[in-house]
Amino acid sequence: MRSRPALLTIWTVVIIVVLYVPILAMMVMSFNDSRFGTLPFEFTLKWYAELTPTNPLIQATYTSIQLSILVAGTCVVVGTLLSLWLARPGTPWLRNAVNSSLLATVTIPILILSVAILGIANRLGLGQSVTSLWLGCTVVSLPYVVFVVSARIASLDPALLNASRSLGFGPFQTFLRVTLPLIRSAVLAGALMAFVTCFNNFAVQLFLAPLGVQTLPVNIYAQTRVGISPDINAVSTLTILVLIILVVVLQILSGNAAKVVSGTGPSGTGKETR
Amino acid sequence: MSRLTLSSLSKSFGSKTVLKGIDLEVPEGSFCALLGPSGSGKTTILNIVAGIETADTGTIDLGGRSLKGLPPERRNIGVVFQSYALFPHLSVADNIAFGLKSRKVPRADQRRKVAEVLDLVGLGELADRKPAQLSGGQQQRVALARALVIEPDLLLLDEPLSALDRKVRGDMQAELARIHREAGVTTVMVTHDQEEALSLADQVVLLNDGEIQQRDTPERMYRNPASPFVAGFMGVQHFPGVLRVAEAAGAGVGAGKTSVPAASDVLGAGDVLGAGDALGASDAVTSTSPQDHVLEVAGLALTGVDIHVPGGASSATIGTTIGTAIDAAPRTGVNVTAAIAAEAVSVCAADAAPTSAAGRATVDRIVFLGPTAEVIVSANGGPEIRALLLSRDAVGLHEGSEVEVSIDPAGVRVWAN
Numbered sequence: 001m002r003s004r005p006a007l008l009t010i011w012t013v014v015i016i017v018v019l020y021v022p023i024l025a026m027m028v029m030s031f032n033d034s035r036f037g038t039l040p041f042e043f044t045l046k047w048y049a050e051l052t053p054t055n056p057l058i059q060a061t062y063t064s065i066q067l068s069i070l071v072a073g074t075c076v077v078v079g080t081l082l083s084l085w086l087a088r089p090g091t092p093w094l095r096n097a098v099n100s101s102l103l104a105t106v107t108i109p110i111l112i113l114s115v116a117i118l119g120i121a122n123r124l125g126l127g128q129s130v131t132s133l134w135l136g137c138t139v140v141s142l143p144y145v146v147f148v149v150s151a152r153i154a155s156l157d158p159a160l161l162n163a164s165r166s167l168g169f170g171p172f173q174t175f176l177r178v179t180l181p182l183i184r185s186a187v188l189a190g191a192l193m194a195f196v197t198c199f200n201n202f203a204v205q206l207f208l209a210p211l212g213v214q215t216l217p218v219n220i221y222a223q224t225r226v227g228i229s230p231d232i233n234a235v236s237t238l239t240i241l242v243l244i245i246l247v248v249v250l251q252i253l254s255g256n257a258a259k260v261v262s263g264t265g266p267s268g269t270g271k272e273t274r
Numbered sequence: 275m276s277r278l279t280l281s282s283l284s285k286s287f288g289s290k291t292v293l294k295g296i297d298l299e300v301p302e303g304s305f306c307a308l309l310g311p312s313g314s315g316k317t318t319i320l321n322i323v324a325g326i327e328t329a330d331t332g333t334i335d336l337g338g339r340s341l342k343g344l345p346p347e348r349r350n351i352g353v354v355f356q357s358y359a360l361f362p363h364l365s366v367a368d369n370i371a372f373g374l375k376s377r378k379v380p381r382a383d384q385r386r387k388v389a390e391v392l393d394l395v396g397l398g399e400l401a402d403r404k405p406a407q408l409s410g411g412q413q414q415r416v417a418l419a420r421a422l423v424i425e426p427d428l429l430l431l432d433e434p435l436s437a438l439d440r441k442v443r444g445d446m447q448a449e450l451a452r453i454h455r456e457a458g459v460t461t462v463m464v465t466h467d468q469e470e471a472l473s474l475a476d477q478v479v480l481l482n483d484g485e486i487q488q489r490d491t492p493e494r495m496y497r498n499p500a501s502p503f504v505a506g507f508m509g510v511q512h513f514p515g516v517l518r519v520a521e522a523a524g525a526g527v528g529a530g531k532t533s534v535p536a537a538s539d540v541l542g543a544g545d546v547l548g549a550g551d552a553l554g555a556s557d558a559v560t561s562t563s564p565q566d567h568v569l570e571v572a573g574l575a576l577t578g579v580d581i582h583v584p585g586g587a588s589s590a591t592i593g594t595t596i597g598t599a600i601d602a603a604p605r606t607g608v609n610v611t612a613a614i615a616a617e618a619v620s621v622c623a624a625d626a627a628p629t630s631a632a633g634r635a636t637v638d639r640i641v642f643l644g645p646t647a648e649v650i651v652s653a654n655g656g657p658e659i660r661a662l663l664l665s666r667d668a669v670g671l672h673e674g675s676e677v678e679v680s681i682d683p684a685g686v687r688v689w690a691n
Contacts (some may be wrong), residue, residue: 159359162326165346167424168351168376177372181363 023240026086030233047234049206060219067205067215068198073136075194077140078166079145080187084179086146087153112206121208133208140204141197145190153179154185192250195244275300275426276337276460278323283332284484285318294484297628300477302452303570305454305461307475309468309507315484316464320430323462337427347376352421352459356432358413366392367401368417389421394453411442415449420522422457429454431463435470447473468508472496481503497615500576502689505613509661512614515571517688519609569688571612573656576681602655609691618685620662621649623670623679635659637675640668651679 033042038084051058086095105113117139164174202217209218216239222234239269278300285293292315293298298307308316321327323334325346334341335644341349352373360369362505367388374384395415405413414434436444436606450472454461471478472492480487480495487507489499499505503511569576622635635653647668649661659679671677 002645027478101545103282141622157357157359159355159357162324162346163353163355163359164372165326166324166349166351167373167420168347169372170345173376178361 026175026233027183027237027240030230030237032230035230045272048231050231055231056214056219057223057231058215059215060216061235061239063213064199064216067133067137068195071141071198072188072191072195073139074134074138075145076187076191079190079194080143080149080183082142083146083149083153084175086150102146105139106143110140110201112205114203116206117204117244125129128208130210130213133210133213134210135203137198137201141194144193144197145187148190148193149183149186152183156182189250192246196246199239225271278337278369278428278460278462279333279334280319280323281333283319283322284328285315285322285329286326292484293322293329295437296484296486298486298489300336300460302347302461303458303475305463305474306669307471307479308462308464308481309466309471309477310487311466312482313482313483314408316466317432318482318519319481320432320462324351324429324430327348340365340382349424350424351428352424352426352429353430354417354421354432354434355435356436356674358405358417358437360413360416362405363406365401366397366403366405367410369405369416370420370423372420379426383613385424386509389418392420394456395419395449409442410438411446414438414446415478417610418450418453422459422562426459428458429459429461431461433465434463436465443470450474457674458474480507482507499613499687501615501676502611505687510613510615512611513609513657513659514691515612515688516607517567517569517605517610520568520577527619569610569686570607571614571656572659573635573653574633574659575678576680576683576686611691612688613687614681615685616648616661616662620667620680620682621651621661621671622664622667623675632679632681633669635677635679637671637673637677639673641684642668646670649677651677653679 028041030047031041031045033044033046046125053059064230082098086098112227114136118128119134121129124132125232126132126135160178160182161174165171166177169177200217202221205215205218206221207213214222216235220236223229223232280296280297280298282468283293283296283298284291292313296315296319298306298319308319310316318327322329323341325344326494336349336351341435361372364372369492370388370391371384374387388401390399392401397412397419400408400412400416408416414437418434431450435446436445443483446546447470463471463474472495475492477489478492478495479489482503484507488495488504490498496508496510499508501512506513567577620633637649637650637651639650640659641648641650642665643666644670647663647665647666648669649663650658652658653660661679
């Protein structure tokens with residue numbers, strides 16, 4: 001029995017090594033002079049120097065950022081309104097149906113979901129287009145916003161709203177003066193989660209992006225078929241740094257939200273290193 | 275400040291009826307307590323008056339205007355919620371100014387009014403704190419200040435003291451009474467705590483199962499409970515008992531409702547007789563007077579007990595029913611419920627017994643409460659009877675003591691089952 005903590009410690013270390021060594025190796029290799037990642041290690045910054053605005057990787061990164069901001073914005077507006085609606089009394093079956101479908105979106109394998117969304121996009125005549133890319137990414141990121149904001153709304157004392165009403169403010173003013181300030185941090189956390197989820201969302205982007213529009217994950221995927229060039233390591237390292245900063249901000253904004261993100265984080269960042 | 279009138283208010287949630295036609299009048303400037311166990315509908319009444327819920331039928335009138343269909347923001351009613359519901363993102367001053375902002379009060383006036391009301395509740399120096407930095411008692415005062423600053427026509431308090439610990443509660447109770455006196459606003463308080471209701475209100479309304487059980491001043495409610503339920507809720511013990519005609523007087527009564535004048539002044543029941551007289555005058559059916567009866571309750575036999583509930587409209591009926599039933603069966607008697615106020619029971623050591631004692635009993639327990647002591651006795655294997663004595667009168671008593679119990683008939687109420 002006494003050895004259990006030691007065993008547990010070893011196990012934890014093994015897990016961490018398995019999870020993070022590939023990422024660490026990639027970061028180290030982004031500073032290695034060799035084009036094929038061979039040793040001995042010779043320090044260089046030339047792969048970072050290659051990340052000029054004309055580099056397709058950088059253009060793909062811009063595309064990804066633009067898409068993620070658009071999707072996060074949409075998710076925040078739609079998700080917050082949906083959360084407010086879910087918190088209202090009445091029609092429990094409809095509420096359960098919406099909740100279950102949001103949960104299903106998270107649990108269904110992302111590849112299957114992507115194929116399904118493409119199928120619907122084709123039916124609607126959207127096909128592979130920026131519109132379907134936007135809608136598809138929104139569908140996948142929306143549940144995270146709803147979960148975070150709903151949890152916050154559920155923790156609010158309903159008497160606060162009654163208090164505001166009894167003090168003379170109507171429903172809309174009450175929303176602006178009481179509800180919104182109290183859920184603001186959750187909404188912001190939801191926005192960051194939606195951004196990160198969208199940025200990492202390789203499968204949906206691969207299926208829905210039209211010709212000529214390449215997001216970062218899709219671009220890296222395309223390049224790896226002809227061989228990894230070290231500037232991918234460089235751009236991935238930068239991406240990971242930015243994502244770490246976002247996760248830290250999330251952690252500060254809301255403990256619960258950060259748990260969900262750090263759960264998807266390592267596998268998500270793993271995608272870019274393929 | 276206005277008079278509040280509720281008439282035939284009813285409300286159901288699904289198949290469950292929570293209010294069954296409530297009629298209530300709260301005079302201008304008075305303090306009314308809605309008292310009752312949980313699920314009695316008292317909070318529903320409060321929510322309906324505040325506009326948080328709507329009644330199925332009935333009308334609410336506040337100072338001559340009907341509140342029917344008005345949303346909460348247009349009722350001008352101050353509410354102190356059970357959780358206080360202070361806005362956590364606003365400072366104390368901003369919380370209080372909240373209702374002034376909605377009324378578009380100029381900024382300078384806002385500041386002046388907030389300062390005034392903070393002064394009234396004694397929190398002047400805490401204006402810049404956030405609610406989370408306040409103690410429970412302070413939060414409660416802020417909630418009260420926030421409700422009062424809008425100069426409401428009516429103030430509603432939902433279990434205002436229940437979240438406070440015992441010591442703070444006593445202080446807040448006095449504070450609440452003072453603030454009500456100074457602000458002079460018509461107030462309705464919901465509570466399940468009879469002590470709170472008795473100490474604060476001018477008028478106590480006892481509810482059970484969506485119906486008003488009794489509406490009275492605190493003192494009358496305690497002294498003259500209308501039913502065993504009311505007595506129980508007021509903390510008065512009650513027991514099943516049998517009321518029969520005393521052996522010596524039985525013959526005359528059984529024969530034909532003729533008056534048997536009281537032979538002696540048992541237990542000095544003079545004031546109790548008054549009520550009996552009133553009945554005699556208005557109703558000639560029964561002529562039995564209290565002295566003729568023996569109340570057998572909890573292993574004791576009491577004489578001189580008033581069988582009428584004075585004051586209430588239905589008391590004559592109850593009294594007559596018992597009187598008639600007794601006339602029909604003087605020997606076997608009638609099954610009744612008897613409420614006995616603990617302070618009407620006196621206990622003394624067996625050797626020092628007065629002549630009027632109701633019976634012998636054994637001391638089961640003594641609970642020392644400070645200035646008073648509760649002596650719990652049982653007689654002849656009957657249920658436990660609580661006697662509330664001054665501590666000094668309990669000296670010399672201990673567990674297992676044989677005692678004589680006497681009961682002041684003025685502290686006894688009897689209802690037919």
